[in-house]
Amino acid sequence: MRLNRSVLSAAAFAALAVGATTALAAPASAAPNTTPQKVCGSAYKTVNSAPIGSLGTVYLTYNAANGKNCVTTIRNTPGTAVDMSTFIYVPDTDEYDEDYGRYTSYAGPSYVYGKAHCVSWGGGIKNTYVQVNDSNCAARQEHRVTFTR
Known part of the structure; x- marks a missing residue:
């Protein structure tokens, strides 16, 4: 033995x-050249994420010290600028932030105050988008949708 x-x-x-x-x-070039913490700040911890097809990932982060959430969309393979977006929304307070444009690596950061609130968030790369509703709240189950246009 x-x-x-x-x-x-x-x-x-x-x-x-x-x-x-x-x-x-x-x-x-096979890996992204950034992280959610580099985009949002080192105090932000990743609490959720959603793939955007095979193109990249949108990340939801949270900073316990200030109660803010941050969302960023990061490509899997940075390169030529393409349409990218990120958004976050708090239905209870109607607070909203977004970023969209043509980027080589990431979109964002987008920030809202989200302590003790459900949030909806998402992002897109090229023509593929993901949206997550009722996220990170104990009482509701989140709902994810991925779609192309």
């Missing part, structure tokens, strides 16, 4: 080494 564990350990280590080498060899 000891020999089998040694062989298995060696095989696992070899697989990890090959995987690490492959991961390190991946081109830099």
